[in-house]
Amino acid sequence: MAALNPVIHQPTRLRIMAALVSLPEGDRADFTLLRDLLELTDGNLSVHLRRLEEAGYVATEKTFVGRRPKTWIWATESGREAFAAHVDALEKIIRQTKEA
């Protein structure tokens, strides 16, 4: 059986990674964009981002625009590689079960 990534496999984290990986390398997404796009609460998104950050799959940067804090989030290189490997594993499962 293909090896699925246990960190990315969790449904919310899968969607977070899909959103971040869809942006070109070097681009960063605002926290509120991810929150609204994925229909998550601030707390829920923060928890999953922390888990992904601990795994080294995403990185964050806190800045200010005027007086407003802004958190930028992006997928790291190892995050992109792990996500691609996870998608490969999903496709392999589909192929294997089709052949069986």
Place this chain on the structure above:
Amino acid sequence: MEREKALDDLRVIRQVMERTRRASSTVGGWFMLLWGVVWLVGFLGNQFLSETASNWTWAVLDALGALVSFWLVWRERRHGRVRSNIGKVVTLWWLALFAFDVLLIGLLRIRDGRDVAMLIILTIALGYVQFGLFTHWSISVIGATLALLTVLAALFLSDYFYAVVAVLGGALLIGSGLRAIRQSREG
């Protein structure tokens, strides 16, 4: 893991990626809308105004277009929800194409207004086709359609060349811009 669950996951991934791309490209639609209006008014000026008046119209429209473009970039940097380096690349891209046209017009001594317009329109169309190859296929389709319509207008509707180019090219850019803005709002 079951096949159905794997298929579901891949479906979710595709949906999220598509929604993110749409939601993140807010400024592109506004640029197309802006330059679509400039295009429409400018070429209608070529068709219906004297040469001097249409030259002045273009000068004012280009200056306004550049100012509004700068404002859009500034607003995007301040309020945008995606920080991207692509804006600089796009600006350099269009400046390079503009410099190419100026050089070509000078070197080949192109003086006829219609020839100059053709060259500029086809260069813009080429820019869209090339840019679409690196971003989204629909931008390439816009560029190719623009080139095709321009050539057809030059061949078969030469008396109304500017008017046809104004309406078709302008409508194409404005329509695409409005569609992109709507999609980015829907996410």
